[in-house]
Amino acid sequence: MNMAITSGVALMPSAFEAGLGQWSSGNGTPGSDTYSGSTNAAFVPADQDFGGCLELLKAEATQKLRFMQKTPILPGCYLRITARVKAMSGNLPSVRIAGWAGRSNGAHLGGVGETGPSVALSRYGEVVQVSAIVGTGARAGVDMAWGVDADHGHFGLDLTGDSGGVVRIDDIEIRDVTNEFIRQMISVIDVRDYGALGDGSTDDSAAFIAANAAANGRTLLVPRGTYRLNRDVTIDVPVRFEGKVVMPTARMLLLTGSFDYATYAEAFKDEELAFRKAFQALLNNSDHESLDLCGRKITVTGPIDMQAAVPNKTSYATRRVIRNGQLVAASSSNWSVNSVKSYATYNPSDSRKLTAVNNAANIQVGAQVTGSGVGREIYVKSVNVGAGEVTLNAPLYDAAGRQNFNFRNFQYMLDFRGFSSLSKFVIADVELQCQGYASGIRLARGGSIFHLRDCFINRPKSRGVTSIGSGCQGMLIDRCQFLSDEDAKDVSQRVTVAINANSNDVKLRNCRATRFRHFALLAGGNSVVIGNHFFQGDSVANGVRSAGLIIAANHTSATITGNYIDNCFIEWTNERDATPRFTSGYSFSAMNITDNIFLSGDVAPWFSYIVVKPHGTGHYLNGVNISGNRFRSINGNIDRVERVDTSFADLDYSKFKNVTFTGNSFHAVDQQAANPLRVEHGQNSNAVVWSIGTDNRLPFGAQARHVESIVARGAIKDANGSRNHDMPYADPGKGAAKDKVNLVWARAVRGKVLVTVRIDDD
Template identity: 65%
Template sequence: MNKAITEGVVLMPPVFAEGLDVWSSGDGTPGSDTYDGAVNAAFVSADQDFAGCLELQKTETTQQLRHMGKTPLIPGCYLQITVRIKALSGALPTVRIAGWAGKSGGHVGGLSETAAAVTLSSYGEVVELRAIVGSGDRGGVDMVWGMAAEYGYFGIDLTGANGGVVRIDDIEITDVTSIFLRDMLSQVDVRDYGARGDGVTDDSAAFAAADADADGRRLFVPAGSYYLAETVTLEAEVAFEGTVSMPADKMLLLTKSFDLPHYIAAFGNEELGFKKAFQALLNNADHESLDMGGRKVTVTAPIDMQAAVPNKSSYSTRRVIRNGQLEASAGAGWSTDVVTSKATYSLSSSKTLSNVTNVANVSVGALVEGVGVGREVYVTDKRNGAQEITLSAPLYDAVGTQTFTFRDFKYMLDFSGFTNLSKFSLSDVEVQCEGLCSGLRLAATGVAFHLRDCFISRPKDRGVTSIGTGCQGMLIDRCQFLSDENAEDVADRSSIALNANANDVKLRNNRAEKFRHFAVLAGSNSVVTGNHFFQGDGVSDGVRTGGLVLTASYCSSTLTSNYVDNCFIEWTNEHDSTPDFVSGFSFSALSIADNIFLSGDVAPWFSYIVIKPHGSGHYLNGVNVTGNMFRSINGTIDRAERVDTSFADLDFTRFKNVTFAGNTYHAVSSQVMNPLRVRHKESSTAKTWTVEAGGELPFEARARGVDGIVALDAVKTGSGDTVHDLPYVELEQGARGDMVKLVWSEAVKGEVAVSLRIDT
């Protein structure tokens, strides 16, 4: 605002040299007396202090001087009246700035129309008086007139003894609204507290002082680069026009403006703003979550989440990152590091590689590949001096020395630097890997990592990776995993949506498309429910890979209400260091219930449930497969279930407590059940009847029990006599042991229903 002109309105009164006919000796209203021709007033053209000025002798008890022009009062506008005056002779008067408040219709009563008075104390001394008039009751306003007054007549009053002569310089009225702008905007400027914004000077103290004085107002950081050498906590809401910089180990804690957009504004960079916001999240007790505000952050290299918080190596308080998007941008930082090293594996220390050459170059978190190494085995720790590496799981057939390959995939968000990270969540976040990088790598240990309502889009190698037990109790709910290998044939895919090594994982209501595997779960007590994972391609009679891979023989898990689409459930023990069965429960405690299994245009030998023992002697012990729907389209498959004998077969003589019932089959040749009800008709008399399962016992197992035999019509001898006694049973007959023999007391014929079992 111009000092003399506000919104086109001239505020400044005319100078005395232009005439005294507009200067009233009364209240300034039209018709009041003026000083034009008055005997006690005269214009003095030359004065050593004032140049042109008004010389006035006090003759009234209250000698008034008012400009007769209406000075408008605009709501929110503050005017300053400035008067310079000196005494020449006679009695020394008291001086005050004064006014008359008006509106359409007349005077506005009840307002303070005078400012503080000053008594002149010597002759020739120039005294300057200032007073402010305005609508608001703000500090420094002398005459608060509110919204009632629309204009005013301003000037001065002389009080005290009469007879004194004074000279008065031209009166100034200026707009000083700017000095109240900070209060009007409820804003505190850090520059007012010494902040330089030159990028070099430490402005930490200035920021802290401004924040301490804000008292509910907003803190304003104007244009500039502000260096903060120390941790700064700002309790006030903050608006950033300029940016800040600070050492990596110092924190900016925005307690009232804690969201990602404010941190991006503060640091002027999306990626750095995200890191510093995460740093604050783990160091601020006032906030449990970081709201990304719907912002998309372009990420140019892997974000080491622990390095972003150098004062924390572990963290176990609930924290959430929510509501945003992270997008990878092309750069050299995403390249996978590949190291090959000779190492020795021994059963005496089943999670250790020893005598590792080049161990310093092997990264913690790298995938381990080699002969006898199961899927998703990672480097959890290493000791360079001892040349040892700790593995996330044992190796099933790697005893001795060989060359291993270590692949260190690069992840958008890498938490592996934390020794422990528990109760951490990502919610409503999309991780757009763009085929350049992997998604998330978890800490070595931790409990209850939670991913909910998130998208992991187009990861190059892995979506979510657990390198140790940071997946204990992991929850993944309502997430989508979108592959970067959509166009690849199944056999050419290598990416995996997620893996877990620890127990108690919950995968619920997720969707994953066209990975090599949806999930590789190495622990037990998992709940997998409501997920849809599909992995097909356009190859006729094509191969399929496991959608869900369980690598613990005793898995104690439930797989319920999933949609298993063009892939299968694979159950192995590839993370056993001694894969041959010696003791324990073997393949046990698994329930597969009420799922949809669908395949299309697959090879006939494809199956939906595949058990793959890596050692001899294993058997089924407590397995429930019920209420599932198995359907093949564009071709019939042989079976819904099978044993992959690449390494070993199951021991069918030891099956216990297996239920395979209530399932439906479409375009599946062998529609298996356990117990299996078989109708057998013997047309000619025979003492021994051979009852065949017809390939419809699960896993082509042995007929180890008979629950019942029911005659469907009269069992008769050759002479037509009815036989009422029961036969005894000889189990596990035939080359595969899938037949039973019913031995009667004499040769008979007839029809029976026999309930066969593969277990005891």
């Protein structure tokens, strides 16, 4: 490059034999004195060391010698001026290369260095060489850095020190030495210069490490070839890969100077392997908190075992982020669901264990467990093959004894189950295109604050985000989209679940989910479900609907607020109780369902938006607030918005406590429930006992347990037409369903009253 710049440009000064009129005793500029005819300068045609040369008597304090012709100074070009000098007689001077810097208009360029290093002559007849480099850039090794304002120079040398000595000077040379600065100029260092072979078999680790140490901020170049690295290698400068890196799984390539997926893809020339090695570096590198996928689409041909990619880590608790990219599942047999059947024994007193498990060696951690008396989203947390035991993520509600269980291991694009604990891990702005081949994300067995934000889980085959243990503690899922692969199927045919969680403090916020079997099953306490839109309808007239949100804990402390719950319902169940019959505790308690939009269309009349499903007798509602919601059915009325699913057991309505069901709006709902419920009753005939019905408007078909108030709507009169001023007493819980109230008066009267009835104790 730089030789091309100076190609054809005259750099070399004229030889002295061409005449001393080309050499100035001043600055070399036009009009300055020359050595032609000078008494202190002469051409010597035959010197034993130099051949033709200039003999010069030092007569001034600084005896100058400058070539009269302009030597061009080009940006990016570096020139070395060289002179050979020997003292002949008299005082011994010092010598240095010197020049005069000129602008393009011929003016002097001041403020720049115009002399090189000075060398003292110490013996007569000894040839001494002096040199200096001039150029526009202030680089290491440049003696005269003149900058881009320099256009040309007049070069030669200076004699300094004592005057009176005679010296001889060989012809002065000026050469382009830009090639000596190429490495500095393009800021690239090649690993081959440090011994890398790139033959695919030789360990090039030492060469990479040495090149990195020498780079000093410059870019490291890995040219074409296959470079085997059998050691951990850290490259803390920018790096460019033309060649390919191969290394053992356990060895790490830490690209701290260029830490992003694109660079790892260049290094390994394999998208999946590059992702694994980049993730390995993320968990072993304190210099970066996030792995940027650079908006790249990564084709995935099988489940990515995230822990196996980092074999030196089984737990991790420092915040790390994978962001900004897309993983696409490719058609492959690697996604096949593995299914194993095995006989095992379940004892409710050891509620998370299966014992005496046949064929335990073939049961995989993370497999879903199904069987008689097994609730939804039950998974294998660990397997002890030697003991024949399987540990579950949750208890079973009615599986006591020995039976055949089915263990299905779904295949996930990102599988973290190998980690015993993974905390504060974030996936942001990433789309998992499962393509109907793969499931999405399987969480670690333990850990807290897994955070999924601004992500798409697109068309998962079986599951979107699965927790097989306590790795969902405090999980945050924000502004994500879950798009089903079962969009075209009727509700009864769907099997996929977007999210499940077992632990406390889960937050689902501002997400959207389409036509799954279930949007989410939350089995821990203190969950917050806010601002989501999940819908699960189909085109079947009078069709069934599945639960959108399942709360699988009786004492839940859950808040469900501001959601759009579309053609599905909230199911509240205790199906994870090993002994589901109520004996102690708070029962179905601490539930807050407020300010949601509930919408359905073309559903069966018995469809309801809020369903309580007890497993075991004796349960009741305790501290439940359902208020401010908007309930609407289109294309047909529904009976009511709330009900109890008595498939396994009913509630004990005599124990309800602190239940609020108020401030809701109802559209195309026949029985509009409330608690407290205001009932207007008109008694047209005189009677001592007025029987007041509630018209099936008590929430969940509950009992009329208390009368909060009785207000006369006009005069209460007896048979004589006289006004009655006595108050009746209330006798609630009447009728076969105990949903009626009797008002008992002192004498037979008639009139109209407004009665406020409650189903609960305060």
